[in-house]
Amino acid sequence: RKDLPEILGYAHHLGMMTSLVTNGVLLKKRAKELSDLDYLSVSVDGTESYEEMRGVKLDKVLDGIKRARDMGITTLINCVISGKNLDEIEELIYLAQELGVWISFEPLHEYEEISQEVWEDIGIRDMGKYEKTIDRIIELKEEGCPIIHSKTYLRMIKSLSPDFRCHASDIVLDVTSDGRIENCRVYRESMGDIKDGLGNTWRSSKARRKKISMECKGCLFFGHAELSLLYSLKPEAILNSIRTLNGIRR
CATH class of the missing domain: 3.20.20.70 (Aldolase class I)
Known part of the structure; x- marks a missing residue:
């Protein structure tokens, strides 16, 4: 662009x-x-x-x-x-x-x-x-x-088993290049349009996003997986995130 x-x-x-x-x-x-x-x-x-x-x-x-x-x-x-x-x-x-x-x-x-x-x-x-x-x-x-990555995530991709509850729909909205708002970049359920406003879409899609999150079969996209591990307060993932941020700031 x-x-x-x-x-x-x-x-x-x-x-x-x-x-x-x-x-x-x-x-x-x-x-x-x-x-x-x-x-x-x-x-x-x-x-x-x-x-x-x-x-x-x-x-x-x-x-x-x-x-x-x-x-x-x-x-x-x-x-x-x-x-x-x-x-x-x-x-x-x-x-x-x-x-x-x-x-x-x-x-x-x-x-x-x-x-x-x-x-x-x-x-x-x-x-x-x-x-x-x-x-x-x-x-x-x-x-x-x-x-x-956290070692928690790396062990999951070794087994190819998404052993976590995905919280992408609880913390992420994905806006596409044409203005559509989707729940995540992997399974891409439409939640609305940017013209409706992010705040309005977030509030109006709460129940649907919750249902999607509960029924999601999972994936190993590292952005969603690592965020979900943090959201679930997994200790090793939290420590890794802190160390990574400290490394970036140096």
């Missing part, structure tokens, strides 16, 4: 914390427009496999990450773990450490829109290898690598 700097500036003026999720392709070119951005998440799903999966040279994206980092923007590499990149996870963690940015992970979520052909190509098939990969992520976190 050409008006991205204006949107960020207005949100910053209102005292909001601003964040942006991007594939990073235009990041180097437009980084100077992000002066009002607090938090940047860049999708990097591998090293050797990156170009095959994304169709873009990784170096181009890394240059943008460096530019954002040098501007003082808290930057995170987010990696979706799939059958394509299990051998590259450790290298990616060390790359994040070398760049001086955070890194996060989440397992590939099997959306209904994903064709069986694509799922067969990128899905996780070797569960033994996958579990060893998650164990290594936990080890590297304990060694001080900049992995943003």
Whole structure:
């Protein structure tokens, strides 16, 4: 969007914390427009496999990450773990450490829109290898690598079992680019429209959001999972959040 700097500036003026999720392709070119951005998440799903999966040279994206980092923007590499990149996870963690940015992970979520052909190509098939990969992520976190997650979450993604009560519908509303308001970015139930006002939509959708939350089959999207663990007052997740915030402020 050409008006991205204006949107960020207005949100910053209102005292909001601003964040942006991007594939990073235009990041180097437009980084100077992000002066009002607090938090940047860049999708990097591998090293050797990156170009095959994304169709873009990784170096181009890394240059943008460096530019954002040098501007003082808290930057995170987010990696979706799939059958394509299990051998590259450790290298990616060390790359994040070398760049001086955070890194996060989440397992590939099997959306209904994903064709069986694509799922067969990128899905996780070797569960033994996958579990060893998650164990290594936990080890590297304990060694001080900049992995943003709580170990509670990492243990859940190892078992691929969302062993928590999701509170996304209690604490999140997702506004889409065309103004629709949805309960969460994964299951995407419509709650209203931005023209109706966020406050009005939040109040009028309370009962429906509660019902959705109770019936949700769960997922391992790390944003909702980690927030839900905090909302449920899970001690290790709280301590990890405090340590992470202290690390960001340094």
